[in-house]
Amino acid sequence: MVDLYYIEDDPNIALAVKEYLEHKNFHVTICATLAKARQHIKDHVPACVLLDWNMPDGRGDDLCQWIRSHWKDLPVIFLTVRGNSTDIVSGFKSGADDYVVKPFELEVLYSRLLAVLRRTGNVADQYLSCDGIRIDQNLHAVFCNSEEVFLSTAEYQLLLYLMQHKGKTVTREKILEQVWDVNGSYVNNNTLTVTMKRLRDKLSQPACLKTIRSVGYRMEDTI
Amino acid sequence: MVDLYYIEDDPNIALAVKEYLEHKNFHVTICATLAKARQHIKDHVPACVLLDWNMPDGRGDDLCQWIRSHWKDLPVIFLTVRGNSTDIVSGFKSGADDYVVKPFELEVLYSRLLAVLRRTGNVADQYLSCDGIRIDQNLHAVFCNSEEVFLSTAEYQLLLYLMQHKGKTVTREKILEQVWDVNGSYVNNNTLTVTMKRLRDKLSQPACLKTIRSVGYRMEDTI
DNA sequence: ACAAAAATGACAAGTTGGTGACAGAATTTT
DNA sequence: AAAATTCTGTCACCAACTTGTCATTTTTGT
Numbered sequence A, B: 001m002v003d004l005y006y007i008e009d010d011p012n013i014a015l016a017v018k019e020y021l022e023h024k025n026f027h028v029t030i031c032a033t034l035a036k037a038r039q040h041i042k043d044h045v046p047a048c049v050l051l052d053w054n055m056p057d058g059r060g061d062d063l064c065q066w067i068r069s070h071w072k073d074l075p076v077i078f079l080t081v082r083g084n085s086t087d088i089v090s091g092f093k094s095g096a097d098d099y100v101v102k103p104f105e106l107e108v109l110y111s112r113l114l115a116v117l118r119r120t121g122n123v124a125d126q127y128l129s130c131d132g133i134r135i136d137q138n139l140h141a142v143f144c145n146s147e148e149v150f151l152s153t154a155e156y157q158l159l160l161y162l163m164q165h166k167g168k169t170v171t172r173e174k175i176l177e178q179v180w181d182v183n184g185s186y187v188n189n190n191t192l193t194v195t196m197k198r199l200r201d202k203l204s205q206p207a208c209l210k211t212i213r214s215v216g217y218r219m220e221d222t223i
Numbered sequence C: 001a002c003a004a005a006a007a008t009g010a011c012a013a014g015t016t017g018g019t020g021a022c023a024g025a026a027t028t029t030t
Numbered sequence D: 001a002a003a004a005t006t007c008t009g010t011c012a013c014c015a016a017c018t019t020g021t022c023a024t025t026t027t028t029g030t
Helices: A011-023 A034-043 A060-070 A085-093 A106-120 A153-164 A172-183 A190-202 B011-023 B034-043 B060-070 B085-093 B106-120 B153-164 B172-183 B189-202
Strands: A002-007 A026-031 A048-051 A076-080 A098-101 A127-130 A133-136 A141-144 A147-149 A169-171 A209-212 A216-219 B002-007 B026-031 B048-051 B076-080 B098-101 B127-130 B133-136 B141-144 B147-149 B169-171 B209-212 B216-219
Touching: A002 A011, A002 A034, A011 A026, A011 A106, A026 A034, A034 A060, A048 A060, A048 A106, A060 A076, A060 A085, A076 A085, A076 A106, A085 A098, A085 B106, A098 A106, A106 B085, A106 B106, A127 A153, A133 A153, A153 A172, A153 A190, A153 A216, A169 A172, A172 A190, A172 A216, B002 B011, B002 B034, B011 B026, B011 B106, B026 B034, B034 B060, B048 B060, B048 B106, B060 B076, B060 B085, B076 B085, B076 B106, B085 B098, B098 B106, B127 B153, B133 B153, B153 B172, B153 B189, B153 B216, B169 B172, B172 B189, B172 B216
Parallel strands: A002 A026, A002 A048, A048 A076, A076 A098, B002 B026, B002 B048, B048 B076, B076 B098
Antiparallel strands: A127 A133, A133 A141, A141 A147, A169 A216, A209 A216, B127 B133, B133 B141, B141 B147, B169 B216, B209 B216
């Protein structure tokens, strides 16, 4: 499921768009203020941000610039009534990827959204984080307290799987199946334990990576 | 100088757009038929294609699909009078990156063009740099700490590709595809490794050029 | 205290990328 | 046109890293 944030203060429009896009198999979170949007994005970075210009607590282009400065690859599409050239140009100047003028046809929005997502090549969950550990899937890089850590393929896959299921306990069997057993080959059960140890060593024994005895492991925010 | 092809049969519009964009430091080639466009693209792939829908010898969306099937990363922007939702949706379906309805403001086209180029990484930058390494695409020259370095064609292409994707991990496959395999010819996987070694030697083993084991390479500023 | 589960250290086999050498192709010089 | 030079792809080999496994120790829950 692809995550979208829709920053919009008019609940009617917001809900109509949300409903339409959820039919198209997106997961849409509505943010009614810029402050809430910032909060949400910091918490979890979506695949794309849809952004209204006029918000009760500020201007959309400020948020767009803020997004651009922190997440270069996170696409932003303006959705706004402000349709004259000057507005459009300044929207793009603030770092937008597309600009759609209200009122718009939902299917046009959908087409433009797909085009933007195709172009940015973003996998769902491009940015994942837990405590001080961060993955940027486009960069294929892992950071631990802002220092880049170089993981082997198996370690990277394992960490990715755990972070994609942050907050949930994942069983050893499930992990083995997903990270190793993809095409039916058998691996020793201890392989997981060993790879986990190697991962923990490289991430300096993170507290957010817990062992759930006789079940599996769980990654979760502790701070 | 960034190359654009503008596929348009109306010489008045074509020349107006060409003149405006050349002021903005693009190099615009006008193609009055789809056949000519195909020819030109096969001959030299531009940074972006601007495309009219109705052409004397066929439909723009056919060309767009053809481009998309051969050059996945070459962006296409429709410029057309056909402005209803159905047209726009089918334009995007054929693989467009943006769709601008005539008549349009030239500066809006410019903004959208920049946004598309930024996203595809076919950056308009004539000068690319990373740490002490600089490329001047006009001069076709490379400098390492202000000393000119003479690269062979393959080395230059490789460096250019890496610098155009500065900050991203590019896979070995992607590099081979882009720098060598352009028209489907096979090259040994080790060719990349060897060319990379030669490049590194000439650039005195730059720290900004990292190997990401079992993925590819990444160029990024380290200072 | 006990048994089960997980962590750990060590190791051998397997990958992967870096390296020097070489020969044919392409380009430049004579 | 011939010779010299440079470029390019390939190969064999090496070093570094990765990975799965085992034997052993430590931790954990009861």
